[in-house]
Amino acid sequence: MKILITGGAGFIGSRLSAELVKLGHDVTIFDSLHPQVHFLNETNYSIAKASGAKLIVGDIRTRDDIQRAVTETSPDYIFHLAAETGTGQSFDHPTRYNEVNIIGTTNLIESVRSSEMLGMGSVRRIVLAGSRSVYGEGACVNMEGRPTAAVARTNEDLSKGDFQPKSASGESLTPVPTAADICPVAPASIYASTKLMQEYLLTQAFWGTQTEVGILRLQNVYGPGQSMSNPYTGVISIFADQIMQGKTLNIYEDGEITRDFVYVDDVVRAFASTVALESFSDEIVDIGAGEAATILDVAKEMINLVGDERNGLKITGNFRAGDIRYAIADISKAQALLGWTPQVSVKQGLEQFSKWAKEDQA
Numbered sequence: 001m002k003i004l005i006t007g008g009a010g011f012i013g014s015r016l017s018a019e020l021v022k023l024g025h026d027v028t029i030f031d032s033l034h035p036q037v038h039f040l041n042e043t044n045y046s047i048a049k050a051s052g053a054k055l056i057v058g059d060i061r062t063r064d065d066i067q068r069a070v071t072e073t074s075p076d077y078i079f080h081l082a083a084e085t086g087t088g089q090s091f092d093h094p095t096r097y098n099e100v101n102i103i104g105t106t107n108l109i110e111s112v113r114s115s116e117m118l119g120m121g122s123v124r125r126i127v128l129a130g131s132r133s134v135y136g137e138g139a140c141v142n143m144e145g146r147p148t149a150a151v152a153r154t155n156e157d158l159s160k161g162d163f164q165p166k167s168a169s170g171e172s173l174t175p176v177p178t179a180a181d182i183c184p185v186a187p188a189s190i191y192a193s194t195k196l197m198q199e200y201l202l203t204q205a206f207w208g209t210q211t212e213v214g215i216l217r218l219q220n221v222y223g224p225g226q227s228m229s230n231p232y233t234g235v236i237s238i239f240a241d242q243i244m245q246g247k248t249l250n251i252y253e254d255g256e257i258t259r260d261f262v263y264v265d266d267v268v269r270a271f272a273s274t275v276a277l278e279s280f281s282d283e284i285v286d287i288g289a290g291e292a293a294t295i296l297d298v299a300k301e302m303i304n305l306v307g308d309e310r311n312g313l314k315i316t317g318n319f320r321a322g323d324i325r326y327a328i329a330d331i332s333k334a335q336a337l338l339g340w341t342p343q344v345s346v347k348q349g350l351e352q353f354s355k356w357a358k359e360d361q362a
């Protein structure tokens, strides 16, 4: 297959490029090499360069750049990963997030349509790197165990130290594993809103055409290569950086914020498995480890793996706009449809990440 990967020099994309080349595909990477992502982090770009994929440097915000990539490669499949990815930062730069994630996606759509009109044949499938952030608080049940929608947590509740998700009527809820077919979307950040818009735009643009659109909604992806100098990457690399600087880790809320940390190689296998599917049309698949870990436990484990006696932990009770309380994927659809199960436990993954972080820092 001829495969185009937008954002293919990034953390997930570089490994996906290498994996798809290894499987025998003709892969082209399209990436702007965004300085915030690549500055002081050679790992992912090195993997992309060594992968054997062709590299086109361009900006998805510029229609001519992405048009050139689509026209030159005439892809059978496109994996759309290029994005601005920081949840917190998205509140400060809504236009930038909109331009890359939303306008970038419409530029991709128009480029695919134009090349079809020029008689270059249809793109068979576009697979989007979606995000679990589109769920907001995610699936919950009430005291009787009935599925009940959670609303965004209020500043007032959080200020009182009441961190539990609640229903619209104020009833305390218990989170449960989240799956696309049972949980309505309710994005709680600008980043999440742009990721949801990407899903809508692609699905609507190619509805009823020969181009299938499939979406993998990813939980928190981590692993070697995740930037430690970019303050907007995941919490594990932020902890590693702070630990190595001998800092105390400040833990938000009461430490019981829970995430589903999924190892990058597992995510790459999930993306790669979609290539062989007979059909992947209008499917949304949740990708996670299916294993819940509290931020406090991860912080302790990271200190154990990379820290020393200088490091401490402080549970601050502070909170942030857009943070959700609990995230864990229901991965039964990924298992059934993709034949995929995660293979790296959080413990093994943290060990791999810590080893790389120490080497990278050195």
Ligand SMILES: NC(=O)c1ccc[n+]([C@@H]2O[C@H](COP(=O)([O-])OP(=O)(O)OC[C@H]3O[C@@H](n4cnc5c(N)ncnc54)[C@H](O)[C@@H]3O)[C@@H](O)[C@H]2O)c1
Residues within 6 Å of the ligand: 006, 007, 008, 009, 010, 011, 012, 013, 030, 031, 032, 033, 034, 035, 037, 058, 059, 060, 061, 080, 081, 082, 083, 084, 085, 100, 104, 129, 130, 131, 132, 195, 217, 218, 219, 220, 221, 222, 234
């Ligand atoms: N990492 C996670 O935990 C996670 C979770 C959910 C969803 N996702 C999604 O997965 C995708 C990949 O994430 P990642 O963690 O590999 O991020 P990343 O930042 O490492 O990779 C994104 C790549 O896109 C490129 N890029 C950014 N702006 C661009 C532009 N204007 N034009 C062209 N290229 C541009 C960057 O240079 C980078 O190489 C993103 O769409 C992200 O929203 C990631």
